[in-house]
Amino acid sequence: MSLLRIENLTHHFGGLRAVKDYNLVLEPGQIRGLIGPNGAGKTTVFNLITGVYRPTEGRILFEGRDITGMRPHRIAALGISRTFQNMQLWRHMTVLEHVKVAQYSQITYGLVGAFFGTARRRWEEAEIERKAYSLLEMVGVARWADQVVTNLPYGVQRRVEMARALATEPKVLLLDEPTAGMNPEELKEMIDIIRQVHDRLGMSIFLIEHRMRVVMELCEVVQTLNFGEVIAEGTPDEVRADPAVIEAYLGREVEVVA
Amino acid sequence: MNVFLQSVVNALQWGSFYALIALGYSMVYSVLMLFNFAHGDIFMVGAYVGLFVSTALVGLGASGVLALPNWLILVLTIILAAILTSFVGMLVERVGYRPLRKAPRASAALTGLMIGIILQTGNLALLGARRRSFPTLIETTTFEFAGVTVTNTKIVIVLVSILLMIALHQFVRRTKWGMAMRAMAYDFVVVPLMGVPINTIAALTFGLGSALAAVAGILFGLAYPVLEPYMGILVGWKAFVAAILGGRGSVLGAGLAGFLLGFIEIFVALLFPSTFRDLIAFSIVIVILTFRPHGFFGEAYSARLRL
Amino acid sequence: MAENQAQRLLAGLRSALAEVPLLGWLLGMVAAVIVEYLVGAPLARALGLGRVPLLFGVDLLFKSPLLVPSALAYMVLVYALPVGSVALVTRPLANRAAEKLMVLSPVVSVVVHVAVFYVGLHSWALLNDYRVLVVKLTLLAVMLTLSLNLVNGYMGEFSCSHPGFMALGAYTSSVLTVVAFVGSERFGPPLLPSALGPFLFPLALIAGGLVASLGALTVAIPSFRTRGDYLAIISLAFMLVVKSLIENLEVVGGARGFMGQPDWAGLTTVFVWAVACVAMINSFVRSTMGKALNAVRDGEGAAEAMTVDTRRTKMVTFLFAAFWAGVAGGLYAHVMRYVNPGGFGLQKLAELLAMVYLGGLNSVVGSAAGGVGFMLFSEALRPLEIYKWIIIPVLLILVMIFRPTGLIAFREFDMVSLVRPKGAPTRRRGVPHVAAQD
Known part of the structure; x- marks a missing residue:
């Protein structure tokens, strides 16, 4: 059984058709890529999978279960986590708090614990904190744990966001341009982190990318989206050579190849 | 039937007050994306300014310096008070809102409430708790059609309000400034980059809204000639309710919803004791927002100045 | 030298x-x-x-x-x-x-x-009756400020209905205690022996809090269904509805007010409730569930994507805040032994907002400081009569301009680390000081 399966997904914004007849099969442990020019509908696909938008047509199956139209936090709790193109960190909160809050669905102490500070809450909070620190160490930002995120360098923020996404204990991780705006060194580190996440936690990863280099290094299969439709699917090399893809990127070839 | 028609006339009059004030809320919201919670008290200030201007003009006539006919005094009062009050509105914007343009919106809401309190208390401190009566500028003549009594005051009130709404419509549609306002309502971020002076537009919006509120204040004074410092609170909040019902940022909606609220209140008073008026007016806003969160003419998140 | x-x-x-x-x-x-x-x-x-x-x-x-x-x-x-x-x-x-x-x-x-x-x-x-009254009112002010801060600071919405919740709590508990233990011309003789009163008084207060929460539900359901600044509007309308409703309820005296509450809100009682309120809210906002509230404020989309049930979080918090406002209202009614609907209007709202925003948003310490500071300041300004209501708004506007989050924002406290002995280095290890989380 495939982990994530999307069938004939279509979405309209008013009269505008953002995604048309989109299909996807993501196997456990796979790393897939989604590329395409700006405005092709890549982030919309992510928003549809995570329940931000309810699709006009089509079905989304996660572990064989229909999750179409479910509310975002339920989908996330089932095991689909994501990062955002513009990160969307919580600006008044510390690094540690980010990774703790993302474990929300794993809290069982309930309101009684929250209001009265029961023994169970103390125990659970200690566990949450321990797990948070281990994730922060894994992405290498533990020493900033008590800092408010807005004061941190960009690369660190990106990694905090990664740790936050992992804290929900996902089976599928959706990464929306994880290397956007990074310098070559930060880029290399991020690729290492993604690979580590994949290898150590055995997670399936679906990522949107602009830089072909990242896609080439990480992905087994790549889809190309243009005007909301998939125009090519295959290994990174096949897709890069596809005439339709080259045409879609016409005038932007330099960026694709780079 | 007579009772019904009579109520329609009264509803039109109250609706005029609400509509004129609601326009100010709505314009400010559409341009700056904030509620000017001091607007009800600007209505109060307008009424007082109108009181002083008209008393002065009447005094000029009595002392023999310059005797003007009453209709001219009314016109002059409206014009002068509108101009003076618009300065008050611009001052409020400059002192209370401009420094907070980048602050969280809750801060601006709070500031508005505080400015309102300052205006009320300031009035109380300057003029004392004594109620003041508005001079009689229109000798009341009562007409009767089919058992319905209509005073000339009511006719003036409704006519002036409708004229002003049409004038505002023309201003927003036709003039350069009106277009700049609409542009800003459309896109708060980009338009300032295109050479539209945001501070000027904000001041203009506050000025226009305050002028309309001042006219509402004077018309209110004609109909109910007793003024007191807290008169703006309840009328102001109800006009705010009208602005919400109309759809935030929709000027046409605000005008219509003002009249609608007038109708609702008057007809509620027919069925229930009059003390239920406020209760029902404010309950309705909760009910309507439950089922139509964007009001009658508004859109989610967009706040276009449409008319 | x-x-x-x-x-x-x-x-x-x-x-x-x-x-x-x-x-x-x-x-x-x-x-x-x-x-x-x-x-x-x-x-x-x-x-x-x-x-x-x-x-x-x-x-x-x-x-x-x-x-x-x-x-x-x-x-x-x-x-x-x-x-x-x-x-x-x-x-x-x-x-x-x-x-x-x-x-x-x-x-x-x-x-x-x-x-x-x-x-x-x-x-x-x-030493003095005036001091007793001021201490009681200050404790109530801290409760109200903190519970309002939960919504306006921690959750980042703008709620105006706190005076309404206070009124609901005040009238509910007053009616219960008067009907059950005091009796009046309107309600007839007392139903229960008044010796039981002081023991059942907490139940009356809790009932007041629950009624306030119920009122909060009618605000929360329409407000949190859609994102946006609905809460500010609906909560304001709610406050005016409650006030108007009480004015029209002749059973409880209408606009004239309601009196005859038994004198059970002694200093000890008020103190115990205030401590309970501060402890519970402090405990809540420091838990991960409480932090989720901050996440909802700072980015609702991201919070949802990170498994936070945003609607439930907002509802629970709003009802919880209303509960404490209701309890504080009930205590207030029994401290003053008289309430009237006029006391739960815009002026009360302005006072509460002033305390929250002066003290500092998202801050237990700030709320305590705001409540105490405002009460003291208010007493100091009393001789100035109405000018007080020019000075306070001006001050608040200045705070908003120069420190939009208030004076002591983002601060909770950890009671256990506060009561730790000091100076002996062997005892300084262990749990790090988490009092200041900024």
């Missing part, structure tokens, strides 16, 4: 004071109160004050400014010196006691500290 010595002395004093545990300060406070009982009245007369300054002299600030230096001298002699010297002298003793308590159980230690504080506060207030 002498300057150097003075500096060294000062540095020594500072490091010695740094070793004083909370318990030491509390003992100092009790000592100061005893000193006031013994020499307060004669000293005040000698200083030309006539009588003991009631509220640290702030009540004299505008009433008779010329007496302020004498009041200051009184403060130093009666409060500062005893507190400082007792805290210094008992330092080793207090540290040992605090350590013993800590070893026994942190909970016991916290309870003992709160009790000592209460003994000091109670005996200080008992």
